Amino acid sequence: MFTNLINKASTLDKAIVLSVAAMLSFNLLVLASQVEHAPTVAQIQGATAQQA
Numbered sequence: 001m002f003t004n005l006i007n008k009a010s011t012l013d014k015a016i017v018l019s020v021a022a023m024l025s026f027n028l029l030v031l032a033s034q035v036e037h038a039p040t041v042a043q044i045q046g047a048t049a050q051q052a
Contacts, residue, residue, distance in 0.1 A: 009017075
């Protein structure tokens with residue numbers, strides 16, 4: 001079923017799918033790096049606020 005769809009796709013269609021997949025993967029990578037660093041920033045700001 002899907003092999004027939006892939007065989008009929010033009011090179012432009014394949015390039016569009018590849019670029020959308022690359023953009024989604026880069027967005028997930030950036031989101032994962034931001035989520036990873038958020039708790040550390042919150043802990044540093046909380047410690048500074050308690051000392052003041």
